[in-house]
Amino acid sequence: MLWSAASPAAQPTETNQRDGLTIIKERCVGCHIAEGNDSFSRISHQRKTPEGWLMTIGRMQNMRGLSINDEDRRTVVKYLADKQGLAPSETDGMRYAIERRLNTIKPFEQPFSDMCARCHTGARIALQRRPAQEWEHLINFHMAQFPSLEYHALARDRDWLPIAMKQILPQLASQYPLDSKAWTDWQATRPQAQSLIGQWSFSGHMPGKGELFGLMDVTNAGGDAFKVIMKGQYADGGPFNGEGSAVLYNGYEWRGNVSIDGVIMRQVFAASKGALEGRMFDKSHDERGLDFQAAQQGTQRLLGIQPGYLKAGGEAEFTLIGSGLEGAPDFGKGVEVVQVLEQTPERIKARIKAASDAAPGLHAISVGSLNGTSLAVYNDIASVKVVPEYLVARIGEGGGSTPKVQGRFDAEAWGMGADGKPYRIGVFPAQWKVEAFDERAKEDEDVKFAGTMQADAGVFTPGDAGPNPARKMSTNNAGNLKVIAAVNDAGKLLTGEGHMIVGVQRWNNPPIP
Template identity: 65%
Template sequence: MKMTRLRHYLGAGTQAAMAWAIQQPAQAADGQTIVNAKCMACHTPDGNNSLSRISHQRKTPEGWLATIARMQLMHGLQISDDERREVVKYLADKQGLAPSETDGVRYAMERRLNTVEKFDTQFEQMCARCHSGARIALQRRPAAEWEKLVNFHLGHWPSLEYQALSRDRDWFDLAKKEMVPELAKRYPLESKAWTDWEKHRPDAKTLDGAWSFAGHMPGKGDVSGVMTVASSGDDQFKVSVKGKYADGSAFDGEGSALLYNGYEWRGNVKIGDVTMRQVFAAMKGQMQGRMFDKAHDERGIDFVAAKEGTSQVLGVQPAYLKAGEEAEVAVIGSGLKGKPSFGKGVQVVSVVSETPERVTVKVKADASAVGAHEVSVGTAKGGSFAVYKDVAEVKVVPELLVARIGGNGGSTPKVQGAFDAEAWGKGADGKPFRIGVFPAKWSVEPFDDRAKEDGDVKFAGVMDADSGVFTPGDAGPNPQRKMMTNNAGNLKVVAAVDDAGQTHKGEGHMYVTVQRWNNPPIP
């Protein structure tokens, strides 16, 4: 029952729930008025127009959305969609995070759900064993509020102390005496970064204009083009995208976006028949983040864009060349004007075409150029170009991935797996360097003897041999399997890359598991 209510409050596909905030109501009450009207029944005034608990936290837009949803689910808050949009915008602006405070943990907002987190052991065992560590790192509270959060956890989930990594220690005592001071030190409510950001937060209108972008989607390839942004007032924007994938297919669409806290860009753009969400950090003439399918957040593009009027290289497509060969490559960026350069040993044979956003050239590399090179066009610099002699190693990226069964008449869709084959070479010094993403032939094998015995390759799903996209099996019991179990599986992912007739193989690991029933804005 609770899960049904949660899905009702958050809506289908809440993985990018900021879509609610894209279309602001024309005559909505202001955020402070709604907060006072809806929240003061439980949160007492503290003076200076502040309320207990609420005014002593800072969070991202997704963090505030999750809080409001929890108030609805657990405490009976009655709030309309329009009011919720207004409150999230108000709180994210007034009590958000400075850009530097989100460094290293933006993957949670960008729905990079196969990220392997790295925190210290105590933090992982005490705090990040039930949800991501990023959920904690994207909040700011004083010590008293961190202590209340500890109490909240034990009050709502009293079995917590009997779970693994709790029953072997005095979890509650450790949480209060060791973790609360540590969290207050790491993630304090007051910080110089936040104070400085509040003082110098840029005007949203500076984002108006054309943005050259480059990106890459696993299973699909490189993409580039121009995104045009036009302010429509109140931190809202109209968005138009015109681009192409490397295979020539169109990447065109239109939509809208909303800016929170001066830099947190959240957009919805319909590309063909697919609505894609944008979660970007927009700062200093650049947008960077991820653009992903609204209904399938596992299908996403690593995205970087630069505004017209700036001068920088965003990337090279394709970004590698075998020594001794000649090929056509495109430099993507903004303000591209002048002589293209790929570093010592790489000759620019000819310029095929050039615009301020894209310079296409023919290049030839000799043996002395083996390694990674910085690319420039006139004064614009950035990006990387690799010259290799031989492929030394192939890595499957991500190395570990979780796919999920679904569908089959149920409400939860399948979660696919999408992989890249990343080739690595060795420089003259013997040190490895990344060449880039290569075409590969893909397959899956049983990860271990149990997976082989259970027939996981047969039942867990199908790997597309050309794209590296794995589609899991149907949800529900399977009469063909032992004990009618579901179509979960434990698989080895194999990428076979051909380099001048020599095959190189890389291996990854994929768990095909059950549905993700609880899908909050921050995992």
């Protein structure tokens, strides 16, 4: 798998003496013509994320016979991602793909959606920049590499190539051009890696496990490389500790590998003005991941509150997380701070109480002059949503090398605010089960064969891959299931439903899906 073998977040080495330009001149000029000023045909007319450049080099290896070792490949990815990357604003709304949020449903305009985002995410295209001629080359590459493209089930219903050339090509050239003000401005102002050295306060949430917080120490390991040590804990007291390394690309693209309690987790973050935000996920199971945000020591930022909700008339302990936290915490009208139990610049632990007549809705939180997060106060839960609403899990193993892909869900409680509008209360504990999605799934006994749901955690583990003699026609363990979460609100049981397809193995798993 390309992502595992040559991830841009791989362990940096201090013995590398070769630079990316030298390697390109040695390995690439047999096909790519030197154009002067360290520019090369095709290569110098594209901009991409580190993962995008990694995929390009992998394709040259697989399809064009490029011979390059892992260390040189990492060096070239770093060189190109720095020299021809994307400005932060150019990745807005598309980071879900590089953060491996594989159940994200992102709408795109027509005809782009049907023409391009049927076979892979639209983000794979939106996370690169080319002039019109290069976009034309990409369309031609698709036709050459996939000569039956126009006759595929999802393309033969239209005149694919003329639409691609006359409609999609101008759209891509206009929407995703090689040259942009955002990129020019970013090159002139992007910060140095040294600005990220120091201690970071972080918080996160992992579906099936819960909230976590802690401190991350970042020290320099030479150039744009870092050593990372993390010390934290989950809300239930479980540890979240580990260490590893990271590399900064293009002034803000943080990629790390950190061993957390024996599990290698990748870090895909965007750095911005003393903040890190993104996702950490298991190297071997990217569905097992957590939302992550961090604030650097020396900045003032309120990251969030754990837990994020309180019932009117209730009293409980809460933890505020951030950096530079100074002053008394305030939770707004109707919410009283009973006692501050602990206070540091990174964390405030307090016992708070909501009045029985506190207005339902989101109450803005402040600590001194800081704000930016809120506490959800509620009287009753109006509805429960299963998140994600639609998910694809995958069978695997069963004697094969392809791993299973779990389904991991949260139960979101929603309330009705004093203004009559719905608002998100937060993730609640729930009891989970699966049912047949339709009559066909019931007839095929998908609930019996497709896998098992962990009732108290919302984690679904699919069945084994391969033929199952116990099923009709010895088919595999795929299935079509409803996911049902039941939340207990003071004795009242509310349920929410989601949809999960348990599909076959994930055979193609590129860095950008």
